[in-house]
Amino acid sequence: MVEGVRIEEGVVEARPGRRERSRCGICGRRSPGYDGGEGRRRWRALDLGATRAFVEAKAPRVACKRHGVVVVRVPWARHGSRFTRPFEAQVAWLANYCSKSAVCELMRVSWLSVGRMIERVVADEQAKRGDRLERLRRIGIDELSYRKGQRYITGVVDHDTGRLVWAADGRDKKTVASFFAELGPERTGRIELVSSDMGEWITRVVARECPQATLCLDPFHVVKLASAALGRGPPRGLERRPPRRRPGRRALAERGALGALEAARAADRTPTSEAGHDRAGQPPAVPGLPLEGAAAARLPRA
Numbered sequence: 001m002v003e004g005v006r007i008e009e010g011v012v013e014a015r016p017g018r019r020e021r022s023r024c025g026i027c028g029r030r031s032p033g034y035d036g037g038e039g040r041r042r043w044r045a046l047d048l049g050a051t052r053a054f055v056e057a058k059a060p061r062v063a064c065k066r067h068g069v070v071v072v073r074v075p076w077a078r079h080g081s082r083f084t085r086p087f088e089a090q091v092a093w094l095a096n097y098c099s100k101s102a103v104c105e106l107m108r109v110s111w112l113s114v115g116r117m118i119e120r121v122v123a124d125e126q127a128k129r130g131d132r133l134e135r136l137r138r139i140g141i142d143e144l145s146y147r148k149g150q151r152y153i154t155g156v157v158d159h160d161t162g163r164l165v166w167a168a169d170g171r172d173k174k175t176v177a178s179f180f181a182e183l184g185p186e187r188t189g190r191i192e193l194v195s196s197d198m199g200e201w202i203t204r205v206v207a208r209e210c211p212q213a214t215l216c217l218d219p220f221h222v223v224k225l226a227s228a229a230l231g232r233g234p235p236r237g238l239e240r241r242p243p244r245r246r247p248g249r250r251a252l253a254e255r256g257a258l259g260a261l262e263a264a265r266a267a268d269r270t271p272t273s274e275a276g277h278d279r280a281g282q283p284p285a286v287p288g289l290p291l292e293g294a295a296a297a298r299l300p301r302a
């Protein structure tokens, strides 16, 4: 919530919205207040033109049951950081494409800060990815086709949350196996049900990697849920493969499926309520990250 803006200094005075207030900076649990901390604090934000910009707010401390006395969480910055999330996202992105000195000069930060920002961004993305795979019990595996059935990705949906939790280029046994490899034996062992269109490329791998799970037929559910997970309505150009049309290996290998999926989704993107914090429209902050981590940043939260 913005309380005021002082343009000459580029300072935005803010406080967390009602629902974000009084939460532990580490785990986000709502906790009783402890003290005023060090008073008001500033977080470096993306420049306003050539003016350095800051978000300024109170930074009181709360007493978390698990973490003790900690500074409250603020929605615009990561715990322990003196930079806002969009600032860190931009630095992490730039660090992938520019030289060290270019990033430091453009963003007016030290290289040491850049390193710490990248670490925080990567840890965040990885945590999100891990969470999504954490409590899977009933999943659906299906292919998503686009470009009139010329290209495919394999998607895994969590039936309990309706979220797309994993996706990768291709539709073959290897792709499905790589999902279970990433899930690991322990989490795979907890899967109870796998729905699919019963294609052999799915069922054979499931029988081998996840023998305890019940296989069931699910001809349309996954696409519906995945579309819902990706935003409102099915993304343009993202529809189910027409029956009996399978692409050649060359067509599949020709181009990264995900690039086209992202493009399709970009066209359909809906405006976000937190305009200042939106990274949509930029390439993923850390393009080297595996797909889901980067893509997940733009999926709606439940």
Ligand SMILES: [Zn+2]
Pocket (backbone or CB within 6 Å): 024, 025, 026, 027, 028, 029, 064, 065, 066, 067, 068
């Ligand atoms: Zn805590």
